[in-house]
Amino acid sequence: MSSLTAPIDLRRPAIVRYGTGTLRTLAEGIAAEGYSRPYVVADPVNAARIDLLGLGEVAHFGDVVPEPHVANLEAAVSGASDADVVIGFGGGSAMDLAKLVAVMAGRDTPLSEISGPNRAPAREVGLVQVPTTAGTGSEAGSRALVTDPDTNSKIATESPHMLADIAIIDPDLTMSVPAHVTAATGVDAMAHCVEALTSRRAHPIIDMYALEGVRLVGRFLKRAVEDGTDAEARAGLSLAAFYGGICLGPVNTTAGHALSYPLGTRYKLPHGIANALIFPHTLAANAPSCPEKTAAVAEALGFAPGSPEDIRAGARAFCEALGLDMRLGAHGVERSALPDMAAEAHGIRRLLDWNPVDLSEDDIRSLYEAAY
Known part of the structure; x- marks a missing residue:
């Protein structure tokens, strides 16, 4: 275990907004960053309440599954070609896919070419994470996991380019969690x-x-x-x-x-x-x-x-x-x-x-x- 003198590289989202009501800052926040074409990645439960984001009619992928697999990721990426900012809205699965969508959007690049440490390309779009559960903490990190259906194993991808620009942590969103x-x-x-x-x-x-x-x-x-x-x-x-x-x-x-x-x-x-x-x-x-x-x-x-x-x-x-x-x-x-x-x-x-x-x-x- 490391001593106080051991070097370490600690990265966090550039902007973290935490506390009750912070979700109301989302629309203004992405506009202030110059984004106008958001694309939301969500599971079906959160896709049904996407209006809470305050973005009006918004392009989205609402079929994130638990333990998402490669096909689920590919379906999410396919709808993001026109986006200038990707928003993960949900638990860890949605936020993990949002990270990968953000680095894969508009590129004809398979997951196999970017998986592993530090292989993902620089993003051409923004990334915002909005957690709706209090579990994975995926909003704070630069790692994503997807299941390979052929081997039944997890494919890990990690890159500083997958770190969110903005994380909005509004505990009110977790009130409805059973x-x-x-x-x-x-x-x-x-x-x-x-x-x-x-x-x-x-x-x-x-x-x-x-x-x-x-x-x-x-x-x-x-x-x-x-x-x-x-x-x-x-x-x-x-x-x-x-x-x-x-x-x-x-x-x-x-x-x-x-x-x-x-x-x-x-x-x-x-x-x-x-x-x-x-x-x-x-x-x-x-x-x-x-x-x-x-x-x-x-x-x-x-x-x-x-x-x-x-x-x-x-x-x-x-x-x-x-x-x-x-x-x-x-x-x-x-x-x-x-x-x-x-x-x-x-x-x-x-x-x-x-x-x-x-x-x-x-x-x-x-x-x-x-x-x-």
């Missing part, structure tokens, strides 16, 4: 922070954001689940998600996300739920290598630190108190698939190589078994 989705996305935000905090490339400048993000989730997530109209709780979770997004840029996630990805690609589990199911088990597995940071996470979430089993039990109880069923088997996952899932997760080296503990394929299978 309780079970609020719970799952909140745990996802927390997982971003925890995995960055305990990563082998953790850095003090990111630790600050990460630990405060965990504290915000510990303080506000249960409140928001119990009362979706709790404005302070919604705002606290939106801030936690943003902090998690900042963590993703220079540090990123580790084993928790690597183990969660097969649940999304194979079983189409929402990303937040997949991360929640895995979170207690990777936190416990990593605890011996970073006891002080794990203890800080436990304190922030309201349970006592102790042995790895104590950590697992405390983290699981935290998630169960949110109404989440924490058994893999309850979500349609077949026990017979666990070995293949373990092999798949073990191959995600871009994440696992930075986990504080070196997890073998057998270790990962044991974690899936514990979660089952």
Whole structure:
């Protein structure tokens, strides 16, 4: 883990507008930047309330699917040729596609030519992100994930050109998110922070954001689940998600996300739920290598630190108190698939190589078994 003297490259959107009512600044904000032909990328739920953006009749792609695949991206790109600014309106899936649409719009360039680190070309259009959930923090980052249907694996693309010009984080947009989705996305935000905090490339400048993000989730997530109209709780979770997004840029996630990805690609589990199911088990597995940071996470979430089993039990109880069923088997996952899932997760080296503990394929299978 990095010392105070270690160099780090921290990037954030040039303009961040956070707080109740900030969505009202969108139309004026894009006009001030000289944009006049917006193109909105949204999932069907948010496409149905696109009028909230205050842009009038606006070109849009409203068919973003959970765990978006290459064909979904290509369909989104096809409608953007006339745009001068792309607006991601939704959760992480919509915002991830918006990043890719912004660098691919008007170009005959397949994803295979820009995927990976620092291969995406400079944008010729603007990019604005408007999150409607408090989970992924994608509005703050420069990374996007799309599923390859041929291999059932995630294609990661990362580039400073995919960082938003403007991020508008209005917690009011999250008020309508159902309780079970609020719970799952909140745990996802927390997982971003925890995995960055305990990563082998953790850095003090990111630790600050990460630990405060965990504290915000510990303080506000249960409140928001119990009362979706709790404005302070919604705002606290939106801030936690943003902090998690900042963590993703220079540090990123580790084993928790690597183990969660097969649940999304194979079983189409929402990303937040997949991360929640895995979170207690990777936190416990990593605890011996970073006891002080794990203890800080436990304190922030309201349970006592102790042995790895104590950590697992405390983290699981935290998630169960949110109404989440924490058994893999309850979500349609077949026990017979666990070995293949373990092999798949073990191959995600871009994440696992930075986990504080070196997890073998057998270790990962044991974690899936514990979660089952």
